[in-house]
Amino acid sequence: MEAVGAGFWELEVATGKVEADARTHELMGLARDGSMTFDSGLDLVDPQQAERVAAASAAALRGENGGRYHMEFRTGGRHGQPVRWVESRAQAFFDAAGKATHLAGVSVDITARKQAESERETLVRQASASEAQLRLVMNALPVLVSFVTADERYGFVNKAYEEWFGITQEQLRGRVVREVIGEAAYERLGPFVRRGLAGETFSFEQYAVPYRLGGSRDMKASFVPQRRADGRVEGYVAMLQDITGLRRLERERDQLMRREAQAHAEAEAARARLARFVESAPAALGTVRGPHHVLELVNPRYQALMGRHRPLLGRPMAEAAPEVVAQGFVQLFDTVYRTGEPFFVEGMAAKLDL
Numbered sequence: 001m002e003a004v005g006a007g008f009w010e011l012e013v014a015t016g017k018v019e020a021d022a023r024t025h026e027l028m029g030l031a032r033d034g035s036m037t038f039d040s041g042l043d044l045v046d047p048q049q050a051e052r053v054a055a056a057s058a059a060a061l062r063g064e065n066g067g068r069y070h071m072e073f074r075t076g077g078r079h080g081q082p083v084r085w086v087e088s089r090a091q092a093f094f095d096a097a098g099k100a101t102h103l104a105g106v107s108v109d110i111t112a113r114k115q116a117e118s119e120r121e122t123l124v125r126q127a128s129a130s131e132a133q134l135r136l137v138m139n140a141l142p143v144l145v146s147f148v149t150a151d152e153r154y155g156f157v158n159k160a161y162e163e164w165f166g167i168t169q170e171q172l173r174g175r176v177v178r179e180v181i182g183e184a185a186y187e188r189l190g191p192f193v194r195r196g197l198a199g200e201t202f203s204f205e206q207y208a209v210p211y212r213l214g215g216s217r218d219m220k221a222s223f224v225p226q227r228r229a230d231g232r233v234e235g236y237v238a239m240l241q242d243i244t245g246l247r248r249l250e251r252e253r254d255q256l257m258r259r260e261a262q263a264h265a266e267a268e269a270a271r272a273r274l275a276r277f278v279e280s281a282p283a284a285l286g287t288v289r290g291p292h293h294v295l296e297l298v299n300p301r302y303q304a305l306m307g308r309h310r311p312l313l314g315r316p317m318a319e320a321a322p323e324v325v326a327q328g329f330v331q332l333f334d335t336v337y338r339t340g341e342p343f344f345v346e347g348m349a350a351k352l353d354l
Helices: 022-028 038-043 048-061 111-141 160-165 177-181 185-195 244-280 300-306 329-339
Strands: 006-011 018-019 067-074 082-096 098-111 144-149 156-157 201-210 214-229 233-242 286-289 292-298
Touching: 006 022, 018 022, 018 038, 018 098, 022 082, 022 098, 038 048, 048 098, 144 160, 144 185, 160 177, 160 233, 177 185, 177 286, 185 201, 185 233, 214 244, 244 286, 244 292, 244 300
Parallel strands: none
Antiparallel strands: 006 018, 006 098, 067 082, 082 098, 144 156, 144 233, 201 214, 214 233, 286 292
């Protein structure tokens, strides 16, 4: 008993007296030379546990459970005594009439074990809280996050998987990837799954993947392997982003840019044709643009008419030929620009400063 740090004790039922060795006294928080009875010993037990200790002792003395007694309880904490956790086991002995005469047992200090259990429980609670927080964050992400095990099963999936496949997280966990995504999609994605389980970290894109559930999708993915302490791959973390909408917008943008480029090319071609027409016309021709009637095109006959000394192109009419303002020509241009209605005239006189 001494070798394992155990104390021996024996209760005489008739008198309530307890015979105990020095180690038992120490575990109970008594002086080595102090006497002890069942009731005084019970007073040394934590008040929150004393009632259960008394009930277990009474049950053993009634012969329940073969007369065996087993309890764990706290002692000490009085008069500067250290608080200890004690495990006590005993066996009741009975006379010929079946009446209990003695309860003999041993007690050991389990304080270290209880502290370790308490620390472990604290760590478990902390880990559970951290896991709950992690799940909350994962479920809030707009991308699909999963852990795929070495046997190609979903060990974890976040909330986004429910929206993608229309199946709850609980229904997805533990299911084989191939079964969930379907044969056609697995034929495309299976090689990437095997690369992830081989321990490779990589990213990739696949377009028009024919998923069994959720339809055809464009997707972008990153795989990160998870290894055990010995280096073996136990699975990989996958992050998938549905880029179907993004790709559609990109295609629409590209189509719009092509249409704009085509329209610009057609406008330039039309402008070039107009320029050739104006240049070769047998009469004086010119074009203006905007509310200020900026001269854009003039042929040689128009330049000669206005005076070869005048710089015309790129200048408003009122600036290129200021003398025509007072003659009402600019006002006439204003009316045509504002109303969009053509104006035709023959033989209208104009005085130019040549």
